[in-house]
Amino acid sequence: HTHTHTRSWSVTVSLGLDLVRVPVLTPVCPAVLDLLYWRECRRSGLVFGGLQLLLLCLTQFSVVSVCAYIALATLSTTISFRIYKSILQAVQKSDEGHPFKSYLEVDVALTPAQMSAGVEKIQLYATCLLKELRRLFLVQDLVDSVKFAVLMWLPTYVGALFNGLTLLILGKKLTGIMGCVRMCWRCL
DSSP states (O other): OOSOEEEEEEEEEEETTEEEEEEEEEEEOHHHHHHHTTSSHHHHHHHHHHHHHHHHHHHHSOHHHHHHHHHHHHHHHHHHHHHHHHHHHHHHTOOOOOTTHHHHTSOOOOOHHHHHHHHHHHHHHHHHHHHHHHHHHTTSSHHHHHHHHHHHHHHHHHHHHOOHHHHHHHHHHHHHHHHHHHHHHHHO
């Protein structure tokens, strides 16, 4: 699996009086498909279990606390591994160097072209969104504004029954279940 599957479609957006088709590309990485279809049960279980744990932590603690604890856990793990490797090198009298050297040498700088392309894409989507919201809130078309009002009214009932984290947990569960169902369906 070296290639990326790409599904593309376009969204028609009203920019003033003109309609503009904005292409939307959603690359589907084979590794993501492997996780969703549970092709490697151990890896999928770790990913979905970790995601479940994260969502459950967010129901009990603030986002800031959860991020701080994740950073502390990661940092304590890497420091412990670094100390362990240093002691192991001293005992074995070897000179393997820094255990994370290959990761430290990876170039993570974004080129100006990458930054420019990203900013242009964000600007295009933000402009389209703002113009569409302006059109809906200022009732340029009464039918579209009423549809939008109904669309915004429905989540108030969902919000009264569930909070956002509950919906995220349910969505994550459904994603995992649908991957298993699809794999079973293919086997039939």
